[in-house]
Amino acid sequence: MNLGPLSRITPQAVPQEDVVITHEDVDRAHDRVRVSAARAQRGAFSKFRLLWLLVGPGILVMLGENDGPSMISYAATGARFGIGFFIPFVILTFCMAIVVQEMTMRLGSATHRGHAELIFDRFGPFWGWFSMIDLGIGNFLTLITEFIAIRAGLGFFGVPPWAAVGSALVFLCLAVAMHRYWTWERTLLAIAIFNLVFVPVALLTHPNWHSVGSALVTWKPLPGGLSQETLIIVLADIGATVTPWMLFFQQSATVDKGLTRKDIHLGRIDTVVGAALAAIAAVATILATAPLFAHHMTAENFQGAEFAQALQPLIGRFGAALFALGIVEAGLVASVTISISSAYAFGEVARRPHSLNLPVGQGKAFYSVLFLCAATAGAIVLIPGLPLVYVVLLVNVVAVLAMPPALVFLFMLANDREVMGDLVSPRWANILATSVVVFLTLAGLLFGISVIAPNVFAFLGGK
């Protein structure tokens, strides 16, 4: 057996009679055998096969974060502000996501421990519970918005809300019913790729490629200058790419998949590919709704499917239906990944079995938390008169505000030589991570100022 960095501080203290092999271990071992076989072979095909076997958590977390509220935020961005400032800005936020998520993948591969578990063990329950409360509240609010997106998207096709929420819960049960991480991951990946449906929708709007290129190169200023409205959209777009649940999900999924130190290089590729795919879908969504901005259409009160209805005169019924389906897919995939992120964290903190390789009998607590979180969030969406769009934008804002404390835990763990060994973050990664924390904190403070003293922005040339 190969020894990781944690072997210096854990296995010696473990009584030998405690070492029990479980079904979860056997399933993971089967996956690792295939990885080892692919790594042992030479040739381009074997390298591609190795990459194929190891990708998953990075792509899933990035496409999972292109969730219902994120796609609605991007749609609102395009419809209200066009592309000049926001296309380069969204690409920048995905670069931030790569910096952050690479650390979680490296932590998971080096320690084989989930994020919640590491925080509790290394910093103690006092800080651990703070972190869990942030995650629990954030995940639950975000889950509500996933069901809002599903309800809005299916509403375009005339599906009643109760049927939309019910179908999503059935989908969630089917997604985890395989009791095998590998099968779950591949199935969800296949569905998550449908996030790119926003690309054909964008093409149907016949974007002005010269303007798109110009936006990328020149990065135009914020339309209308700084105001509370633009800041909410800016924060919502940041929250659409970096949120606390992503840290917990990717690290736990990396552990569940069984990645090791040898896999870190391909884990990085997985994360970058995921970010690139998600950035393409995000930019496509902004491009798709930008014609609403160009036609000076008011989009302040649009919900997910209402963007589809508004676009129908421009891109036809087929294009509008694709847009609505994209919103549904975004909500469905994220409802699965976020529920699983909560269940992983619960299992890690409560020291209960937590793996998608677990049969239901051995993972009752894990699967119960997963389903109860989703079912409760789904039920709340059925409450009449809920201000849905407002909730959606606000959830992304809350996610951004909760990121700096979460990132400090991640930063300290990734630089903890006792658990990471020689895999501690290099200097350049620390500089980038610190920049992300400072940027997110300043963005949050700016939002706070805009709420408490909105007149301050008049001095800065805004509204």
Add this chain to the structure above:
Amino acid sequence: MTPREKGPGSITSSDQQLVLSSLEPEQLARLKKHLIPRRHLKGPEKFVMWSLRIYLLFMMVVVVYQVWTSLR
């Protein structure tokens, strides 16, 4: 290490061999029940963590205030 079967007929000896030859010790599910030793936090680390905690609490109050004013 001495692996043993979880229950009769559930995990075979070939499964055990497979697990022991393919996984790192820390990857075994049952080993994860053992805690990693607590880290001693230094003064500047505690300062940053408390500052960001206060920042988050303050910003949550701002969000609640913003929701309240918007609903009015």
